Amino acid sequence: VSCAKNEAGNGLQHPNLILTAQGVSLMRSSLGKVPLFDQSVEEAKQAVQSEMELGIEVPIPKDLAGGYTHERHKANYFAMQKAGVLFQITGEEKYAIYIRDMLLAYAEMWPTIGKHPAERSYARGKLFWQCLNDANWLVYTSQAYDCIYDWLDEETRIKLNKELFRPYAEYVSVENPQFFNRIHNHSTWGNAAVGMIGLVMNDEELVDWALYGLDLEVPGDFVKDNDGGAIQLEGQKEAGFLAQIDHSFSPDGYYTEGPYYQRYAMYPFLIFAQALANKKPELGILNYRNGLLTKAVYALINQTNAQGEFFPINDAQKGMSLASRELVNAVSMAYHYGGQDAGLLSIIKSQGRVPLNDSGLDAAKGVADQEVVKFPYKSIELRDGADGTEGAIGILRSKSLTLVMKYAKHGMGHGHFDRLGFLLYDEKGEVIQDYGSARWVNIEHKDGGGYLKENHSWAKETIAHNTLVVNKDSHFDGKVDEAEKSSGVPYFFSATPSVHVVSAKEPKAYKDVELQRTMAVVDIAELEHPLVIDLFSAQAPVGTRFDLPLYYKGEFMASNQQFSANNNLAPMGEESGYQHLWAESQAKLKNDLLQITWFNNQRFYTATSVIEDGDEAILTRIGANDPNFNLRRDPGLIHRRKSGNTLFASVYEIHGSYDYATERPLNLFSSISHLTVLHQSADYAAIELTLESGATYQFTFSLNDDSKASNHSISTSKGKIEWSGVYQFIKTEK
Amino acid sequence: VSCAKNEAGNGLQHPNLILTAQGVSLMRSSLGKVPLFDQSVEEAKQAVQSEMELGIEVPIPKDLAGGYTHERHKANYFAMQKAGVLFQITGEEKYAIYIRDMLLAYAEMWPTIGKHPAERSYARGKLFWQCLNDANWLVYTSQAYDCIYDWLDEETRIKLNKELFRPYAEYVSVENPQFFNRIHNHSTWGNAAVGMIGLVMNDEELVDWALYGLDLEVPGDFVKDNDGGAIQLEGQKEAGFLAQIDHSFSPDGYYTEGPYYQRYAMYPFLIFAQALANKKPELGILNYRNGLLTKAVYALINQTNAQGEFFPINDAQKGMSLASRELVNAVSMAYHYGGQDAGLLSIIKSQGRVPLNDSGLDAAKGVADQEVVKFPYKSIELRDGADGTEGAIGILRSKSLTLVMKYAKHGMGHGHFDRLGFLLYDEKGEVIQDYGSARWVNIEHKDGGGYLKENHSWAKETIAHNTLVVNKDSHFDGKVDEAEKSSGVPYFFSATPSVHVVSAKEPKAYKDVELQRTMAVVDIAELEHPLVIDLFSAQAPVGTRFDLPLYYKGEFMASNQQFSANNNLAPMGEESGYQHLWAESQAKLKNDLLQITWFNNQRFYTATSVIEDGDEAILTRIGANDPNFNLRRDPGLIHRRKSGNTLFASVYEIHGSYDYATERPLNLFSSISHLTVLHQSADYAAIELTLESGATYQFTFSLNDDSKASNHSISTSKGKIEWSGVYQFIKTEK
């Protein structure tokens, strides 16, 4: 059995795209010595074996995602990529033969097929319903092709280059510039696909297109993609892979579409970057923008909960996580190329597999040889915008609690109207949830697995988020174009061991309304878990109607208020998402506080909010106007107020436990006995908090002067309070 | 440090109730050698240590379950029981002193308090709101007392006997015969409590009361308990512990109230039995009724799902499981006294702790020394009724699937109107759920942790169950007394490796209506999981309205029928549970089949039912008329038919998978292409099932002749079908 008969005339020996001759030789000598790598090789062998047993299946394209032809072509490219690596590692020719025969079958079919019959994409593919998936195919298949390139006879190689790969690359680029020439995750895949096959075939024209974009106008009839995203960004002058890196990421590695799409986008970014590092070292791609691609991997890791699942901001299916194949590749690569950070090893270990390349081998060796310490998650602000000046997301972590507040850019076509919205997790999962997207990805029952219409009518709307809705309308009137013109405005971010604070402003979401939300996670000796303080201030005309929703996760237990339930349910409105909400029960709020306690994951949770005269509360349920049961029947609480300038002041507690086998509840009541607004104005917000124990705490915050040196003084019902710096959190009694 | 100063005049040396001198000596010599036992000792030490640090707290009784005084007295008896064992095992006097001081504090308080101030129980306790909890206290405290009995000076012993224990025992017996003299789990606790303290004090009168009941009439004003259960069973002539064993269990060890209450009841049965075995071996209690108490433990184990959670039939909080302290005691005891069955060791191992007595030591040694094999769960019918002739529950197990059908007695005050209802599990959890009880046990937010009014108005009603509702009313018109007069009628139960069948009749739940349900779990080569066949036949007058609900667990994915959703929701009725259901959507059924697919736990499930002309389907949601949010918002499907004699024929499939990290669905569609009723009559039901592959299966069943020898012949649209025996399941094509 032989491999790598080098007949190429290009001066470099294949494989040299992702695998290298030197790397392959190290892999071979390491076999049997590095458990995680061996295990990944074994899994790849089994996966390829069962595909090979099926034989070569290259069906005429017909189905959408989830359907047979779609899933078959997808399985083919995964199998080919793995087979290529196995050919190199084991030298067994059966793998090369499998790839060759598969590619010849594709080469035979390619000229015979036109565009995919499904017409729903702005950029229809040929093998798949959208070019995006065709590009996926090419990114993986290029790697397989590289692995057998030198093994193939020249005639076959010339045939494949000419009849399959060059036309394929042209299809996803010059024939679909509305797909290829965007600044968008779709195009990153397109760029990587064309660039990688160009590198394999030594086709410099393709590599140039990939790196720098096409010198082509996108035809005027392509203006938006299927998600309402603009094809051409305002003022966009560049395209191609380098422009993607420039425009897609902030200097902190944040990706404006959010972590779900960043996860998806990372694979082509990183795999093409690896190929460029191998074949065009002079480009210095891994140092580009101060090593931005590695930073982006860290940004992704920081955007996960305790289960390693990404925060579902913007369009995002919940459950996508560090376990995905994209992150398996990304984290090992960040380890290998980013200085072998031992903090990454705990993630690699929990992933339980490594990519079969130099990075994967290095990572597997790290897991085997080093002490695996937990990744040091900490409070962090990730700026948005190419130069880091367009908003951010703030992540507060204290003990087992994670809070995320979003005041970033809109997030393009996949953005949600969720400025100043927040999500809260404990180590068991969601406490206050974002709905995520209304979509069951790839599940054919649900409109072919694509975005459901409720994604627009519900999931993106402001009322679907834990943020303030003004006059029953979504931010920016629900218009992406308007939302894209500005971002949230970071105001303050700080983390000490016991007090973590984020504050941001949103001046443009509503006309004549200034919003600012300040959230603090404070560690209080008397409480089991850190406490969340939420101060949402609005400067608005008198008579403004505010709805502040709270999508708590779990079963409603009790409230201190008298709710009156509805015996007939009607949708709460006709638009802006209200049409999807049932009002199950409501209360005209009495006394000083609104308090509700819920139960989830064998724990209790309580939200306590200060009431103003005339406030109402509504207990809601998602599911109205949902004929196909596309939405989860999740509960919510809306705090409603009619007012001018105002402050919504709340605290959220995690407390107690319940065990089904002992049936013993612990600490099932709130520890908060009083919550008072001491001061509210355009410049300051101040609250006082008293526990059942009598212990009292004050949190005071300067809304407009963020100087650390400034001295502040406010008058309150408790007398004058003075402090210096942006905030003060102190214990005033017991 | 010394223990066991034997000053007793009764000829036997303490401890001799649950611990014995011989057992204690073996425990001491085993310390450090049996990991699970050592670990349980260590846990007990820590638990007692933290209680001892709190000091002696014996508050004046005031609160309900979940409240301070209730939980304090409960913690006290657990701590004393453990401290007693630790005193014996370690010889450390601090444990004895702790118990003595605690008991003296109780002795001081006892004469000063009257009945507990809460008035909600038919049998108010003194320390607790109900005698039941007072009896719990005494069952545990007797054990502690036994452990220090010989250590105490005589004066203290005489004081405690006279001023605390004898009056206490009288209170829960002669002063509350409506509590003590029933055949009911409450009374089992009462009997054990009085008997155990009698054994400790050598008070034969108390032991007699405990074993044989009181020779006392229950006052005529006590007729029902708080749950509507009768105080005196019809024709009840006996009371006391032996009568409890006679009447509470069937010969198969099934307990008519169901496993949730059986679990609760087992502790006093087994702990008192252990005490009797030690002190009154002449009674042969462990051989009583052919070793019934051990059989009862096996019956409990057989009534669990893959997570070890009990089937929530009747009033039962979901999640109660083999992990409970009652089962920790019970399983070890069954191991020790029942012949050291190695099958039990897997359960003991997963419990992770053992009781600190002879049984626990033996079980821990078993786990340490033997190969731990999985408990051999298999299909089993557990008969109900003292002589096994009053109905049964049928449990079908095939691979990872578990089906339970209930055709037992009503279950007394905690019974549900659920004749012929079923539950379905796979290894991940619930597939078709029973609601369980409407109660949050001990959670004070929810009406003090007791039964909620929705337990009566919803959870017990027939429409809350997966069984046939006739003319919108519950079985027996929702009347416990009527339901108690008869049981379901077992017709056929059979299990081969690939076909498991249960069939039962219910002739009395509705006037002029005969119901029979036949369920089969069949292993079909073409399918991933066993398939469930459900044939529900009814002989009823023309014009009868049938509703057959299916409480599927998960998210609705799709249906082959056109449902039309309601934009306003109204309760589906005014009584019998319908008042708690919203109709979210409905369909007039077209064509041959009703099919719905749902998704849960990363799997797909499909129910396929044969349609008759005029059938309707309603997609429901629990939650109407639920002002305090006491009910879960769970979905259901109601198949509605107006007809005379009829057959509801369905199959339930478990199929495919979905992974959030790969977003790849597998086998997400049903494999059933046709389902046809070949024959329906008073005597036979026959269906044919065709898979997408073309493979065809027939299931034919004789409804009235259960002889294995009979030959049957029916005419169908497919010609004559003949078979012998009760059923035939065959492949007829491909």
Ligand SMILES: [Ca+2]
């Ligand atoms: Ca508007």
Ligand SMILES: [Ca+2]
């Ligand atoms: Ca709008």
Ligand SMILES: [Ca+2]
């Ligand atoms: Ca009724």
Ligand SMILES: [Mg+2]
């Ligand atoms: Mg898009």
Ligand SMILES: [Mg+2]
């Ligand atoms: Mg969102």
Ligand SMILES: [Mg+2]
């Ligand atoms: Mg009862």
Ligand SMILES: [Mg+2]
């Ligand atoms: Mg029930």
